[in-house]
Amino acid sequence: MSAALAPATPAEAAEALAGLTARGEPVDVRGGGTRSARGWPGPVAGRELLTGGLRRVVAHEPADLTLTVEAGAPVADVAALLAAAGQCWPQADARPGSTVGGVLAAAASGRSRLRDGAVRDSVLEVVLATGDGRLVTAGGRTVKGVSGFDIPRLAVGSLGTLGVIVQVTLKLWPLPPARGWFAAEGALADRVVVGEAALAGPPRPGAVILTPGRLHVELTGPPEDVRPPAGLGPSGAPPAPAGAGVVEAGVPPPAVADLARRLEAAGLPYEARMGVGTCLVAVGAAEEVGRVRAWAAELGGHAVVADAPEELRADPWGPPPPGLAIMRRLRAAFDPAGILNRRFLPWSA
Amino acid sequence: MATAPAPRTRDRFEELLGPGRVIDHPLERRLYARDGSIAQGECGLVVLPETTAEVVACVRLAAELGLPVVPRGSGTGLCGGAVPLDGALVMSVARMTRIVEIDPAVPCARVEPGVLNLDLSTAVRHLGLHYAPDPSSQGACSIGGNVATNAGGPHCLASGVTAQHVLGMEIVLADGEVLRLGGTAPDPPGYDLRGFVVGGEGTLGVVTEVTVRLSRTPPAVRTMLLDFPTVRAAGEAVGGIVAAGVIPAAMEMMDRLMTVAVEEFVHAGLPVDAAAILLVEVDGTPAEVAANAEVVERVAREAGARGVRAAADEAERALLWKARKSAFGAVARIAPNYYLHDCVVPRTRLVEILERIEAIAAEHDLVIMNVFHAGDGNLHPLIAFDRRDAAQVARVHAAGAAIIEACVAAGGVLSGEHGIGLEKRDFMPLTFSDVDLAAQACARDAFDPTGRMNPAKVLPVGSRCGELVLDAGALPAGTWL
Ligand SMILES: Cc1cc2nc3c(=O)[nH]c(=O)nc-3n(C[C@H](O)[C@H](O)[C@H](O)COP(=O)(O)OP(=O)(O)OC[C@H]3O[C@@H](n4cnc5c(N)ncnc54)[C@H](O)[C@@H]3O)c2cc1C
Ligand SMILES: Cc1cc2nc3c(=O)[nH]c(=O)nc-3n(C[C@H](O)[C@H](O)[C@H](O)COP(=O)(O)OP(=O)(O)OC[C@H]3O[C@@H](n4cnc5c(N)ncnc54)[C@H](O)[C@@H]3O)c2cc1C
Numbered sequence: 019m020s021a022a023l024a025p026a027t028p029a030e031a032a033e034a035l036a037g038l039t040a041r042g043e044p045v046d047v048r049g050g051g052t053r054s055a056r057g058w059p060g061p062v063a064g065r066e067l068l069t070g071g072l073r074r075v076v077a078h079e080p081a082d083l084t085l086t087v088e089a090g091a092p093v094a095d096v097a098a099l100l101a102a103a104g105q106c107w108p109q110a111d112a113r114p115g116s117t118v119g120g121v122l123a124a125a126a127s128g129r130s131r132l133r134d135g136a137v138r139d140s141v142l143e144v145v146l147a148t149g150d151g152r153l154v155t156a157g158g159r160t161v162k163g164v165s166g167f168d169i170p171r172l173a174v175g176s177l178g179t180l181g182v183i184v185q186v187t188l189k190l191w192p193l194p195p196a197r198g199w200f201a202a203e204g205a206l207a208d209r210v211v212v213g214e215a216a217l218a219g220p221p222r223p224g225a226v227i228l229t230p231g232r233l234h235v236e237l238t239g240p241p242e243d244v245r246p247p248a249g250l251g252p253s254g255a256p257p258a259p260a261g262a263g264v265v266e267a268g269v270p271p272p273a274v275a276d277l278a279r280r281l282e283a284a285g286l287p288y289e290a291r292m293g294v295g296t297c298l299v300a301v302g303a304a305e306e307v308g309r310v311r312a313w314a315a316e317l318g319g320h321a322v323v324a325d326a327p328e329e330l331r332a333d334p335w336g337p338p339p340p341g342l343a344i345m346r347r348l349r350a351a352f353d354p355a356g357i358l359n360r361r362f363l364p365w366s367a
Numbered sequence: 368m369a370t371a372p373a374p375r376t377r378d379r380f381e382e383l384l385g386p387g388r389v390i391d392h393p394l395e396r397r398l399y400a401r402d403g404s405i406a407q408g409e410c411g412l413v414v415l416p417e418t419t420a421e422v423v424a425c426v427r428l429a430a431e432l433g434l435p436v437v438p439r440g441s442g443t444g445l446c447g448g449a450v451p452l453d454g455a456l457v458m459s460v461a462r463m464t465r466i467v468e469i470d471p472a473v474p475c476a477r478v479e480p481g482v483l484n485l486d487l488s489t490a491v492r493h494l495g496l497h498y499a500p501d502p503s504s505q506g507a508c509s510i511g512g513n514v515a516t517n518a519g520g521p522h523c524l525a526s527g528v529t530a531q532h533v534l535g536m537e538i539v540l541a542d543g544e545v546l547r548l549g550g551t552a553p554d555p556p557g558y559d560l561r562g563f564v565v566g567g568e569g570t571l572g573v574v575t576e577v578t579v580r581l582s583r584t585p586p587a588v589r590t591m592l593l594d595f596p597t598v599r600a601a602g603e604a605v606g607g608i609v610a611a612g613v614i615p616a617a618m619e620m621m622d623r624l625m626t627v628a629v630e631e632f633v634h635a636g637l638p639v640d641a642a643a644i645l646l647v648e649v650d651g652t653p654a655e656v657a658a659n660a661e662v663v664e665r666v667a668r669e670a671g672a673r674g675v676r677a678a679a680d681e682a683e684r685a686l687l688w689k690a691r692k693s694a695f696g697a698v699a700r701i702a703p704n705y706y707l708h709d710c711v712v713p714r715t716r717l718v719e720i721l722e723r724i725e726a727i728a729a730e731h732d733l734v735i736m737n738v739f740h741a742g743d744g745n746l747h748p749l750i751a752f753d754r755r756d757a758a759q760v761a762r763v764h765a766a767g768a769a770i771i772e773a774c775v776a777a778g779g780v781l782s783g784e785h786g787i788g789l790e791k792r793d794f795m796p797l798t799f800s801d802v803d804l805a806a807q808a809c810a811r812d813a814f815d816p817t818g819r820m821n822p823a824k825v826l827p828v829g830s831r832c833g834e835l836v837l838d839a840g841a842l843p844a845g846t847w848l
Pocket of ligand 2: 438
């Protein structure tokens with residue numbers, strides 16, 4: 019592999035990309051590398067652009083609840099900085115080593131999404147270094163605003179195929195005064211009933227999660243509200259499902275219980291988020307990827323391979339979503355030479 | 368006014384829709400040449416489709432005839448977004464008013480775009496649910512218009528603006544293709560086109576159906592009216608409450624002029640001698656409400672609040688909110704016209720910007736009143752004027768520009784929730800470079816390469832994407848793009 023590119027400033031990142039585009043040389047973007055196995059198993063570009071040099075905190079305004087930070091900043095560092103001010107970025111429970119830009123590029127919402135919203139809703143402004151090396155600023159740094167077309171929404175979840183996110187402004191939340199996990203065991207039907215009661219609240223839970231044989235509820239708020247709900251006892255956070263590969267399914271929230279039933283019957287480890295509709299499933303064989311996808315589709319959803327060895331990634335994405343022609347034009351407009359992350363998305367040529 | 372469109376054109380649309388649903392009478396078309404802003408356009412034919420198939424048919428015919436299409440909801444927009452120029456075809460979805468489905472299990476609702484914001488909340492109230500974004504115009508504005516403008520409202524402080532409540536949609540593109548984007552299953556693969564359409568101001572296509580998230584109505588709520596001797600004290604309380612770790616459900620400010628006007632109109636017992644009042648609402652569990660209300664009251668008193676009045680019951684709470692939401696109606700009694708602005712500054716710059724606005728009013732010899740979403744720094748300076756006085760109108764425009772420039776200079780953005788439309792199009796270069804604007808133009812063109820959907824809105828004249836090049840080389844198996 020030829021030398022990695024390690025820009026130290028957004029301008030350097032843009033310059034590097036402009037050069038690569040001029041020479042038609044592909045590149046893979048790497049944040050913390052915790053999720054680099056996501057997507058299409060095509061050939062590696064042979065060259066990586068590392069965002070680790072972009073880690074400055076540009077502005078933290080505690081009374082505005084906003085943070086402007088370069089995108090290579092580790093999520094853990096950001097969480098520590100914010101915690102000192104009694105604040106948080108709700109996605110900050112990401113895997114150790116992950117970066118702000120990586121979480122955004124993967125649209126990896128945290129477990130508290132039920133209460134705090136999806137990660138894409140926390141992004142106020144994005145500076146994107148496009149594939150051909152333009153530095154594009156979009157959105158605005160205030161907690162609210164409509165400022166023309168919402169390029170930040172496109173950047174979040176684009177897996178580095180439109181450009182390298184070099185800087186972002188995030189909307190923050192106050193840290194809750196208290197938080198705690200509670201759990202129960204039992205038959206799936208019973209756990210679903212208890213889970214639905216927790217969802218209906220009060221209090222409004224941070225997460226209601228089904229795993230094989232268990233139900234987990236996270237509560238946040240004043241200490242009076244962080245008490246075991248009926249039928250649950252204190253516990254730790256659930257461990258992530260472990261297997262050779264991880265599939266991420268999304269189904270309409272009311273279908274989560276149905277998906278969980280099928281996964282338990284098949285003996286697949288999973289983490290299903292009630293009220294949200296996302297479900298991580300540990301898989302060990304390509305055939306299992308297909309089964310999970312078929313179930314998700316039957317329930318009105320979809321499933322993608324989030325992380326897996328080559329042999330499980332024959333078809334990481336499943337059928338294409340609507341709007342493909344628009345997506346193609348967007349990709350062409352932001353990365354005209356198609357140099358970025360060719361192996362991550364099925365739209366790499 | 369436009370010259371009458373060729374009768375043949377009218378007949379062709381009438382063939383698609385039937386009689387009574389194509390408007391070409393000059394007086395009636397006049398109504399569609401405006402929205403809630405002070406912009407005046409020039410309206411061609413107006414069509415009133417009732418189904419997605421009719422929207423498709425009209426959009427296709429417009430394409431064939433080379434007519435620009437301006438989607439329109441209720442026409443309450445405040446930035447000229449629905450104002451047609453040069454005799455464009457206006458496509459009003461005001462007759463698409465069916466609530467197609469309510470699913471309390473998600474909970475969500477699937478609605479046609481012409482459904483009025485408040486009608487949706489009313490329709491789901493018996494389920495203990497509501498639709499969270501609540502623009503002050505909620506009795507009149509449409510869900511489709513809310514989606515197109517990414518509308519906000521007092522209660523968007525904690526619960527987020529429209530974008531956070533739109534799960535999916537059906538949209539008709541400029542060439543008549545119907546796309547269903549998003550849905551109740553989260554995070555579909557691919558780019559978030561659904562998210563991009565929210566706030567697209569009608570330039571990306573005609574939204575013909577929307578699936579919105581519904582919210583559970585919280586078990587407890589407390590609404591407090593705080594009375595301050597100075598604007599500075601009120602501004603400090605806003606920052607102080609947030610810095611103390613409380614994000615109220617809503618936090619609205621009114622200055623003295625506005626308070627007096629509203630009190631005369633609504634008789635809600637507002638303190639007319641206060642320099643500024645804050646309407647703060649906290650909700651959640653009883654414990655949350657008690658804890659947060661205590662913080663609000665303490666911070667307010669520390670900042671110098673003279674009085675804190677908590678609504679004793681639902682009737683008093685409704686009265687306080689009525690006062691807030693009738694502010695614009697109240698102004699109508701003072702001046703024949705008003706120009707409502709909308710920009711955002713960081714919360715920490717509120718006091719400074721309010722003082723600057725006061726100075727701008729004095730400089731231009733105008734009356735400017737303020738009622739706004741203080742919690743997220745979203746200002747709504749309202750300039751009262753008389754349209755018949757040309758010199759005054761010129762001063763109104765100059766003062767408006769000065770306000771926008773001051774907000775941007777304070778680290779703010781051009782619009783908090785009303786949109787860019789025609790009104791602020793030419794201010795976009797204040798916050799964006801040519802490179803930024805060209806990128807926005809590209810993203811827009813990706814949806815509508817013809818540029819016929821609501822042309823001339825949002826981006827300043829001259830923002831161009833340039834030629835989109837798509838490498839049409841062979842795609843490997845399994846690739847989509
Ligand atoms: C509760 C929780 C559980 C999770 N569980 C899992 C799990 O089980 N499996 C899993 O795979 N992930 C999981 N994630 C997500 C993951 O841990 C990270 O949050 C994140 O997605 C990767 O960050 P990274 O910096 O390591 O990115 P990388 O792995 O370096 O990159 C991820 C993708 O984003 C692109 N990218 C990175 N930085 C940028 C940038 N600045 N601009 C543009 N593109 C960029 C990369 O090219 C790549 O396509 C979880 C996250 C959370 C919050
Ligand atoms: C008194 C008053 C108070 C207000 N208060 C608020 C407030 O608190 N918060 C706030 O955000 N706004 C407020 N507004 C502004 C306005 O009500 C909102 O912008 C609202 O979302 C517009 O909805 P509408 O149906 O009237 O849309 P219109 O004015 O008809 O259109 C607005 C824009 O949306 C596009 N559009 C409409 N329908 C569609 C569709 N189906 N598909 C594609 N594009 C479409 C139009 O082309 C146009 O660009 C207020 C207005 C008034 C008059």
